Amino acid sequence: xxxxxxxxxxxxxxxxxxxxxxxxxxxxxxxxxxxxxxxxxxxxxxxxxxxxxxxxxxxxxxxxxxxxxxxxxxxxxxxxxxxxxxxxxxxxxxxxxxxxxxxxxxxxxxxxxxxxxxxxxxxxxxxxxxxxxxxxxxxxxxxxxxxxxxxxxxxxxxxxxxxxxxxxxxxxxxxxxxxxxxxxxxxxxxxxxxxxxxxxxxxxxxxxxxxxxxxxxxxxxxxxxxxxxxxxxxxxxxxxxxxxxxxxxxxxxxxxxxxxxxxx
Amino acid sequence: xxxxxxxxxxxxxxxxxxxxxxxxxxxxxxxxxxxxxxxxxxxxxxxxxxxxxxxxxxxxxxxxxxxxxxxxxxxxxxxxxxxxxxxxxxxxxxxxxxxxxxxxxxxxxxxxxxxxxxxxxxxxxxxxxxxxxxxxxxxxxxxxxxxxxxxxxxxxxxxxxxxxxxxxxxxxxxxxxxxxxxxxxxxxxxxxxxxxxxxxxxxxxxxxxxxxxxxxxxxxxxxxxxxxxxxxxxxxxxxxxxxxxxxxxxxxxxxxxxxxxxxxxxxxxxxxxxxxxxxxxxxxxxxxxxxxxxxxxxxxxxx
Numbered sequence: 321x322x323x324x325x326x327x328x329x330x331x332x333x334x335x336x337x338x339x340x341x342x343x344x345x346x347x348x349x350x351x352x353x354x355x356x357x358x359x360x361x362x363x364x365x366x367x368x369x370x371x372x373x374x375x376x377x378x379x380x381x382x383x384x385x386x387x388x389x390x391x392x393x394x395x396x397x398x399x400x401x402x403x404x405x406x407x408x409x410x411x412x413x414x415x416x417x418x419x420x421x422x423x424x425x426x427x428x429x430x431x432x433x434x435x436x437x438x439x440x441x442x443x444x445x446x447x448x449x450x451x452x453x454x455x456x457x458x459x460x461x462x463x464x465x466x467x468x469x470x471x472x473x474x475x476x477x478x479x480x481x482x483x484x485x486x487x488x489x490x491x492x493x494x495x496x497x498x499x500x501x502x503x504x505x506x507x508x509x510x511x512x513x514x515x516x517x518x519x520x521x522x523x524x525x526x527x528x529x530x531x532x533x534x535x536x537x538x539x540x541x542x543x544x545x546x547x548x549x550x551x552x553x554x555x556x557x558x559x560x561x562x563x564x565x566x567x568x569x570x571x572x573x574x575x576x577x578x579x580x581x582x583x584x
Numbered sequence: 585x586x587x588x589x590x591x592x593x594x595x596x597x598x599x600x601x602x603x604x605x606x607x608x609x610x611x612x613x614x615x616x617x618x619x620x621x622x623x624x625x626x627x628x629x630x631x632x633x634x635x636x637x638x639x640x641x642x643x644x645x646x647x648x649x650x651x652x653x654x655x656x657x658x659x660x661x662x663x664x665x666x667x668x669x670x671x672x673x674x675x676x677x678x679x680x681x682x683x684x685x686x687x688x689x690x691x692x693x694x695x696x697x698x699x700x701x702x703x704x705x706x707x708x709x710x711x712x713x714x715x716x717x718x719x720x721x722x723x724x725x726x727x728x729x730x731x732x733x734x735x736x737x738x739x740x741x742x743x744x745x746x747x748x749x750x751x752x753x754x755x756x757x758x759x760x761x762x763x764x765x766x767x768x769x770x771x772x773x774x775x776x777x778x779x780x781x782x783x784x785x786x787x788x789x790x791x792x793x794x795x796x797x798x799x800x801x802x803x804x805x806x807x808x809x810x811x812x813x814x815x816x817x818x819x820x821x822x823x824x825x826x827x828x829x830x831x832x833x834x835x836x837x838x839x840x841x842x843x844x845x846x847x848x849x850x851x852x853x854x855x856x857x858x859x860x861x862x863x864x865x866x867x868x869x870x871x872x873x874x875x876x877x878x879x880x881x882x883x884x885x886x887x
Contacts (some may be wrong), residue, residue, distance in 0.1 A: 326685040330671070337673040432669035435728065438633055439686040440659040577636045581596065 323441050327449025328456070331423050335453070338426075344418040345457050349411055349465035356404035357472040363393070363400045394481050401473065401485045402547075406537040408466050408494055412502035413530050420509035421522035423450050427581075437576050447510060447571055454509070455502040462502075466494050478579035489549045497552060500559040505529050507566035514574050585630060585768045586611045586736055591641035594627050601627040604641065604789045609784075611735070614758070614768045616782035618775065618880055623789045625771040626666055629738050632769070633663050646736055659688065662734035666741055668725035672714035676724050679713055680731060687732035699727035703757065719750025726757065737761065740771045755781060779876040787883045794883055801879045807832060809872035810848045812841040812855075815865035824862060825855065842872060854855055 335341050387395035420576040427433040436446070474482050516522045539545040587609040594602040602624040609615045615793075619625050630636045632645055634654035643650040648657045670679050677696060684692035703723040713721060722742070729737060741756065743751035751774075758781055759794045764830055771808060772778050778785055779798045787793040787801075796804065812818065818841035825843060826834045830851055833844035852869060859866060 323686055326682055330674075330682045333678060334671050334673050430669060430672060431665075431667040432671060434635065434665045434724070435663070435669045435683075436686075438635055438658055438663045438665070439683065440655050440688065441686055442655070526595075580630065581634055 323445045324449040324452065327441075327446060328453040331419075331450060331453030332457075334426070335419055338422055341418055341422055345415055345461055348384065348414060349461040351471070352404070352407045352411060353465040353468045356401070356469055357476065359404065360397055360401055360473060361399065361476045363397050366498040369488075379445065380469050390480050390484070394478065397477050397481045398484045401477075401481070402490075402536065404469075405485070405493070405543055406533065406540060406547075407503060408462055408469070409498065409533050410438040410459045410530055411453075411462040411465060413533060414527065415461055416454035416505045417509045417526040417529065418500050418523055419454035419457065420450065420506050421513050421520075421526055424510060424513035425452060425518065426521050434580055437580065443574055443576060444571060447574055451503070451506040451510065451570075452565075454506045455499065458502045458505075460501045462494065462498050482554050487549075489547065489552060492549065492552045492556075494549070496556055497559065500556065500563055501533075503563040504566060507570040509561065510570040511573050514579060585609065585614075585644075587615075587643070587645050587769070589632075589641065589643040592628070592631060592638050592643050594631055594636070595639045595641045600771070600790060601787055602631070602638075605788075605792055607786060607792060607795060609767065609769065611767055612762075612765045613783045614762050614770065614781050616783055616785040617771045617788055618770060618778055619771075619788040620771075620884060621773075625788060626740055628788070629663070629740050629769070629771060633659050633661055633738055641837075659732075660734055660736070661727035662732065662737040663766055664722075664725050664729045664737070664739045664742055666744075668721045670713045670721055670724060670728075673712055675710045676700060676713055676716070677709040680728055683728045684731045689732050692731075695733075696727075697730050698724050703727050704753075717750070719746050719753065722746055722750065722754060723757075726754065729762075734766070736767045736769070736775065738769045738771075741773065742770060743772070743774055743777060775876040785876075787880060789884055798876055801876070801883075802874050803835035804886050805882060806844065806874050807844045808848055808853075809842055810852060811870055811872045812859065812864075812866055813841070813843065813870075814839050814859075815867055815869040818864065819863055821859055821864055824858065828855075828858075 336345070373475060387398065391399070427436065470482075470486055473485060477485075504524065508529050509522065510523045513522040516525065536545065536547075545551075585608045587607070589605050589607055592602060592605040593600070605628060617625050617628065627636070631638050631650060632643060634645075634650055634657040637651050645657050646660050648660070650657065663884055671682070674682075677700070680700065681692055681697040690697050697706070700709050703726065704729070705720060705724060708716070708720070713724065716724065726739075726742070729739075739758070743754050746754060755777060758768060758770070762781070768781075770778065770782065782798065784795060784797055785801060786795040794801065794804075817839060818836050821841065822834055822836055825831055825841070830847075831843050831845050833842075835842040843855070848871060856866060856869065
């Protein structure tokens with residue numbers, strides 16, 4: 321455990337001195353949170369006629385299921401707010417991909433991996449350390465951003481909007497599904513990083529993991545999918561299995577020998 | 585024996601990097617591993633430090649078997665890798681602290697301070713390693729290899745790319761380590777360094793060519809040679825000395841008479857008497873010492 325802690329501390333001490341990584345970890349959550357709140361304020365300040373017109377354009381399933389008992393402007397706020405919630409699912413994927421890519425490929429470019437592998441550290445300890453070093457800041461940044469978003473929403477909207485937005489559905493999605501997505505992104509980044517020699521290439525290749533989330537976001541906006549608690553509850557065990565499988569593959573594909581002898 | 589290998593072999597695909605290496609290294613020995621680029625020296629070090637597995641053959645390091653007790657080998661040996669591989673953004677102190685903890689050192693802070701002071705880096709301990717010179721980085725990498733006080737140390741090109749001053753400092757430090765009784769396995773291109781530091785030298789190029797002491801290598805290849813500097817040409821004395829049964833070879837170069845013979849300590853007085861009696865004016869007498877470079881080049885070229 322001490323070795324995993326050492327790796328985490330080493331990664332944070334090193335990787336957060338990289339401006340791009342620091343920018344990703346701090347700026348992205350702030351940007352998503354600020355953007356979400358600004359849009360929410362703008363939507364909330366529109367008059368009710370416009371809002372009623374806009375609710376007509378909303379997916380029927382959403383308007384019927386979520387907007388019962390609230391006015392058009394509030395419903396629009398809930399709808400827009402829900403779209404931005406999906407953005408908070410992107411953070412636990414984007415941030416660890418950046419950190420993990422720089423952390424592993426960084427060892428390659430500085431040729432520090434050989435000395436590290438010469439210590440009595442196991443592959444699992446090394447990868448768990450690196451994985452947690454990438455996943456923890458992502459999850460913390462997401463949760464902090466989400467908390468700010470919650471506080472901001474409470475300030476700019478009424479209680480019925482707030483109650484509909486921050487029900488069990490999104491709390492479960494952000495608090496449980498978020499970390500699972502972070503683990504998935506880390507496992508993928510480890511696999512990709514073991515095989516490329518440029519951190520930016522690793523980051524770009526690993527970032528394909530955001531595509532399903534973006535598609536989901538578009539699907540929800542277009543009304544093809546409406547996320548509900550049941551879907552989230554179904555996704556949790558699926559992602560647990562996917563994470564376990566990908567983590568196993570990441571450890572298996574991280575072959576010390578090949579990495580040492582083929583990294584030039 | 586602190587290291588024993590028996591037909592240790594490593595292939596990369598079809599390429600045979602290390603071919604049936606068999607050697608024994610004693611405790612406390614400074615062992616030089618010489619060979620040209622691509623000879624398989626780093627591959628050998630990587631196998632002996634359990635970084636990569638042999639394709640066939642066996643090796644025992646500190647009593648632990650390579651491929652079976654890898655964690656124990658890594659725990660007990662120190663390694664200076666070919667490139668220092670330090671974390672440039674972190675301070676010297678932080679770099680060593682990380683490795684101290686990974687090597688399960690009990691008093692990490694104490695050991696880090698000890699080696700930073702010993703290697704003259706204490707004043708720069710909080711500076712980012714990226715600001716260090718090559719020599720300082722190499723010294724820091726050596727400190728890293730010693731934090732857990734290994735009995736066996738592998739140094740892969742310890743003075744490569746260092747300026748003469750830094751190289752001298754590193755060599756001096758290796759001499760100190762030797763005095764402490766540590767076993768040191770040095771891969772180097774620097775033949776003068778190997779000659780001065782090593783108890784025994786192996787010349788390696790995919791296969792082991794020869795293992796011997798530096799003096800033994802010279803003697804086996806060239807025998808012992810004594811040179812007599814005369815005031816005049818030694819040609820008139822050549823046939824006389826050639827007739828002596830213990831003179832293996834005699835050669836005249838300018839005013840020098842070069843004789844190959846065994847046990848010159850015993851034969852020289854008689855030779856001097858003979859030459860002086862014959863009328864030679866001897867200015868100096870000395871042993872002709874071939875450089876290790878001559879020996880190495882001959883051995884490597886032979887394969």
